[in-house]
Structure formats: structure tokens, C-alpha cells
Amino acid sequence: MSVPTIESANELPDALKRLYAPVANELLEVERRLRQEMRSEHPYVDELVRYGVMLGGKRLRPTLLLLAAKATGELTPKHYVLSAVVEMVHTATLVHDDVLDEAVTRRRLATVNSRWDNEASVLLGDFLFSHAFYLASTLETTFACLTIGRATNVVCEGELRQKGSRGDFLLSEQEYLEIIDGKTAELCDCACRLGAHYAGASHPAVEAMARYGRNLGMAFQIADDLLDIVGSESLVGKSLGTDLEKQKPTLPIIRLLQQAHGDAHKQILEILESDAPNKGEQLAPWLERYDAIAYARGKARHYSQAALRELSDFAESPALDTLRRLTDFVIQRSM
């Protein structure tokens, strides 16, 4: 695999640039701040943390925060700080996830733990977390700290529950949904909530934006989990199949086990619990037979549409239009 330079990897794809157009300039400012904050006077630390900034990829959370602000009120300097904060928190969880998943590529870049090692990943994630909290506490009130602290807590608990569910193929759909609600949807809720709140939106408008973010996050995570099974590494730009390898039960698998009975159920479990390197191939006919991929796609679409509905009471604007189009975008690669 050819590894792009840090600079080229961090360029957003053209499709995203077009989609994010209403906050293009604001995102450049956020990017500038991220680069400015993630520095150190010590060369080893500096190289590592600068690399870390590049791993976030899609910049979905700062984009949500900025769009929610523009769609509901006035953008303020605080929005730039908070956009950098949510992206740092997200990147911290990614970097630590990569330790957990032993993934070797992320956004077409070598992950920190493959380029450096697990230790560097752990410390870089901690640096990102603590820097995010520090930045949040530079605002006047504790509102942002409280909102971000609570969200990060929920994210960590979601990650821990997911880890506890490894190899637990009795996990119910409900439990799976709760887990991704914690580990992914919570921070999207938080980003939209902060964006709208600091733009001076009314309480109902803040809550609607937060629900939009939460549903969008659910749709995104279900789609992302689907990609791990049906995606192509060269298109997606990160290591795939790691969920199966790590025995993480995701929606298609949960659905499959719920639908299959007797011998079929037994055979599927045997594949899932084996060490075979090609579990995806072995599962493909079963997933097909029980329509499990289609079922998971339907769920992703369900949340995507729920997100869309939350936007119906807002005044038309380019920012609102992008929020609307994002509901399609987050599930589109998995459809």
C-alpha cells in the first residue's frame, strides 16, 4: 500500500469538500487551530502529536458543530475552540481504538500503533484527551466542560461495554444499539448540542439538533460496522474485517444469529468462533440467505430518516441543507 504524506492524507476528498461548503472557511480555521494546539517543543512528542491530528479524517464532528451553529444562530469564536475540542476527543478514541483493534491502517495512513507502537498510541490518545479538556476549560463557563465530560464518560462506557461483549454472540440487538449509542452517537449529539447552544438557539432547537446528531451517529455507526463486513479496503481506506477477527458482534451478525436456528445457527457460530482468516467469505452465503445485510441497511436508513425529521422545523439555509444531505452521506458507502 502506498502511504501518502501527512499533508496529502489530510486533504478532504472533493465530495466532502462540496458537501461541507457552507462551513468551508470555518473548517480551515479549525484545521489551523488543531495544528497550532497539537505541537510540542520536544521533537519526539511534536512529531507524534502532529501525526495524530491527521488521523481524524472526515472531520465530521467539527463540521456538525459548525453546521448546527450556522443553521440555528450566530457563529462565535467559541465555536472554533469547541470544534477543535470535539475533533481531539474523537481522534483520541480513534487512536486508542486502533490499539484495541490492532489495526494497521486508518484513513490510508499507517496507524500510530503500527508506525510507532502501542505505547505511543496510549500516550498520544491521553495527550489528545487532556488537551481537549484543557481547551474546553478556557471558555468562561463550565457548560462546555460539563457537556464534553459527560459525553466522553458515556463514550468510554460504551467502548468498555463493547469490549465486554467480545465473543458474546448472545448479545441482543437492543444491547448492540445501546453500545453504539454510547460509543458513537453520544459525541455527535454533543457536537450538535454545543454548536446550537453557543449560537444562542432556543432550548427546543438545541434539543432537536442534539437528537439529529444522535440519530445521525447511530446511522453512521451501523453503516460503518456494515462496511467492516461488506466493504473493500482500497475504497474505505482502513483495515477491514477486524470486527469479525476480534469477535465483535455487530448488527448483521446479531440478526443472522437471531434468524438462524438449529444446525444453521450452530454452523454460523462455529465460523464466528473459529480462527479462520476468511470468516467474511465463509459467512457471505449465510448473510445472503437470512437477508442480514439488508436488515442492517434498513436499520441504518431508519436512523438516517429519524435524523432528517429532526430538521423539519428549522429555517432553510445552506447549512441546513448540508445537515440534511449528511443523513444520506453517512450511510451511502454501505448501501
Add this chain to the structure above:
Amino acid sequence: MSVPTIESANELPDALKRLYAPVANELLEVERRLRQEMRSEHPYVDELVRYGVMLGGKRLRPTLLLLAAKATGELTPKHYVLSAVVEMVHTATLVHDDVLDEAVTRRRLATVNSRWDNEASVLLGDFLFSHAFYLASTLETTFACLTIGRATNVVCEGELRQKGSRGDFLLSEQEYLEIIDGKTAELCDCACRLGAHYAGASHPAVEAMARYGRNLGMAFQIADDLLDIVGSESLVGKSLGTDLEKQKPTLPIIRLLQQAHGDAHKQILEILESDAPNKGEQLAPWLERYDAIAYARGKARHYSQAALRELSDFAESPALDTLRRLTDFVIQRSM
């Protein structure tokens, strides 16, 4: 090695109980809060985070915070919250350190990564970090968040620099001191600063307490690094020799390399860079010949005395007396 139960491991040794007497009741309240905060309704998460609370051991940072408060003014309910916060931050760094060090015992308990695995350690540390920040943001102002966020940042940078210095036996004494100033002394400064600030102490009193904490932290870390070379596992209660194994240059080693020249220098470097399991034994005669252990002990004592001097302007009280005795206590096991 016999592994005590969670409950018995968490009992402070009698010597510490006597030393901490002026804040004994307050520490019980902090313990209660830690146990109350570190819970989850999900059994897997709950077991892990409850175990995590037990790993902090000496409770040095909350004790410093409470003593600094009592020695300079009035204890308030905020002090309990902040004591829990600094202990959680400290425990988070311990748990992540154990991933880095691949240590198997900590405070006579199995470390999280040996009892569970590295993934659990990473997530537990994140949970502790984020819960600490969340708790700090429940206070009215951003002062605590800002102070803790800044300190945690410095701690992470110190840890990263230390990691960058692995195997770098050209590390100077100055660089070593800067690293431990970040990774250890900073949080002791922070604990004392918060204690005095929230007790209503004057600005000079807050700064003197903070300097006390910083010097105490330096003394403690030099002594702790010494123990890794000269200590006995059964007395110290944690895995030793890991610094040598991981090629972490600590003060006795830095001193040794600075003093030895020519052939001696070459032979010492060969031992340090080898994979031998008994590097400590091989180094012992060299450390003896160049008086390197005594030199490091002298440095620990230097910082311990600097800490003591910061206390000279405070009014006598049982809390002050304990702060004073702590300057001896933190270096005593290594002398």
C-alpha cells in the same frame, strides 16, 4: 506471590494511617466518593472500574490536597470532589503506565492488563480520565478544570518525552529532571495548589504550597526510580527492574554514564543495551564504584529539603506537621 482481595489491598498500611491522621476522616469520605463514582450499571464495566479504584494505593495526591487545605485555611465540600479528581487522574496514568511497562503487579494486586488485558487497561484509564474531568466541571467555575487540564497536559507530555528517551543513554540529568517534573511533580503541585486555593489561602501561600508539592514530587520520583534498581519486590509490592528492562534511563544510570569513561563506559553501555535478565546484578558493582546510588539519594534528599523549606512560613498545625513528615516519608524507602 499471594494476591490479597480488593478490600484488604486497599487498606492503608499502619504507618501511613498514622502519618495521615490529621485528615483520616476526610480520606474516608474521599474513599466513599471514589467508590460511589466508579460504578456502572453494566456488570463487566462495573467490575473493571471498581477494581481500578483500588490500584491507586498510597492516596498521596488526595492527602496532599486535603493537608494543604487544612494547613492554610478551611476545608470545603469542593475539596472532597477535587481529592477524588486528582486520585482518578493519577490512577488513570498508573493504569496506562502498566500497559506501557507491561508490569504484572501494582500495589500487591495484579495490574489490570495482567488480570484483564491491555485493551481493558486503555479503556479503564480513559474512563478514569474522563470521569475526573467531568467531576471537576461540576464545580461552579472553570478554575479547577483549567488547573487540572493544564496539569494533565504536562503529565502526558512528560510521559511522552520519557517514552521518546527510551534507550537514549545520552539523556542528560537536566532532561531527566524535566521529564519527572512533568510526569510526577506537576500533579503534586496541582493537588497542593487546589487544596490551598479552595481553602481561601493567599496567593503567596498557594504558590508556596504548590512549590512544596512540586519539590516533594521530584523527591518521590527520584526515590521511586531508585527503588526500581535497589528495591526488593516483596517490600515494595510492585514489579521492579522494569526501567532497566525497558531501557529507561533514570538518575543512577545517567550519573554512572556521566562518571565512567573509556572502557568502563563501554562495558556499562553494553550491559544496559543487552537483553540480559539480570542487568541489575551486572550493574551493581559499577553503581557502587561510581557512587551513583548515593548521588541519586543525595538528589532526592535535596528536593525533599527544598519541599520542607517551603513550609517554614505557615502556622503550626497537625496538618502542617504531616506535610513536613511527608518530605522524609517519600524518600525513606530508598535510603
